[in-house]
Amino acid sequence: MRWFDRLTTLVKADAHGVLEQLEERSLLAKQHLREAELEITRKRARSEALEEEARAIADEIGRIQAEAASLDEDVELALAGGRDELARFALRRLIPKRRGLETLRQRSAEIADERSRLTAKLAAQEQELEELERRVRARLGAEENSSRRDAAPEIPPADEEIEIELLRRTRSRAAAAELSR
Numbered sequence: 625m626r627w628f629d630r631l632t633t634l635v636k637a638d639a640h641g642v643l644e645q646l647e648e649r650s651l652l653a654k655q656h657l658r659e660a661e662l663e664i665t666r667k668r669a670r671s672e673a674l675e676e677e678a679r680a681i682a683d684e685i686g687r688i689q690a691e692a693a694s695l696d697e698d699v700e701l702a703l704a705g706g707r708d709e710l711a712r713f714a715l716r717r718l719i720p721k722r723r724g725l726e727t728l729r730q731r732s733a734e735i736a737d738e739r740s741r742l743t744a745k746l747a748a749q750e751q752e753l754e755e756l757e758r759r760v761r762a763r764l765g766a767e768e769n770s771s772r773r774d775a776a777p778e779i780p781p782a783d784e785e786i787e788i789e790l791l792r793r794t795r796s797r798a799a800a801a802e803l804s805r
Contacts (some may be wrong), residue, residue: 653760667746671739678735685728692721742743 675741694720702710 650764653763657753657756657760660749660756664746664749665752666749667749669741671742671746674739674742678732678739681728681732681735685725685732688721688725688728692718692725693720 667676695714699711699718702708782800
C-alpha cells in the first residue's frame with residue numbers, strides 16, 4: 625500500500641512539473657508575440673512620422689520655390705533696368721534659397737529611400753508576425769488541450785472503493801433477481 629501511495633504522489637508531482645513547464649513555454653511564446661507586435665507598431669509609427677516629414681518638406685520646397693522664382697524675376701528686372709546693385713541684392717537673397725532647396729531635396733530623397741526600405745521590411749515582418757501568431761495560437765491550443773488531459777491524471781481506485789462498488793452491484797443484482805421471481 626505504501627508503494628502505491630508513493631507512485632500516486634510521484635505521478636501527481638510529475639504532472640504538476642509538466643504543467644509548470646507548459647505554462648512557462650506559453651508565457652515565453654506570448655511575450656515573444658507581444659515584442660513582435662510592439663516592434664511592428666514602432667515601425668509603423670516611424671513610417672507615419674517619415675510620411676509627415678516628407679509632406680512638410682514638400683510644402684517647404686513649394687514655398688521656397690515660389691520665393692526663388694520671385695527673386696529670380698527681381699534679378700531679371702533689375703538687370704533689364706541696368707540696376708546692378710538691385711540685382712546683387714536679389715541674388716544675395718536668391719542663392720541661399722537655392723542652397724536651401726537643394727538641401728531639402730536631398731532630405732526628401734533620403735526620406736523616400738528610408739520609407740521604401742522601412743515599408744519593405746514592415747511588409748515582411750507583418751507576414752512573419754501573422755505566421756508567429758498562428759504558431760503561438762496553435763501551440764497554446766495544443767498546450768491547453770494537453771493540460772486539460774494532464775490536469776486530472778488517472779488515479780487508480782483504492783481497494784476500499786472497489787469493495788464498496790462491488791457491494792452496490794451485488795445488492796442491485798439481488799434486488800433485480802427478487803423482482804424477476
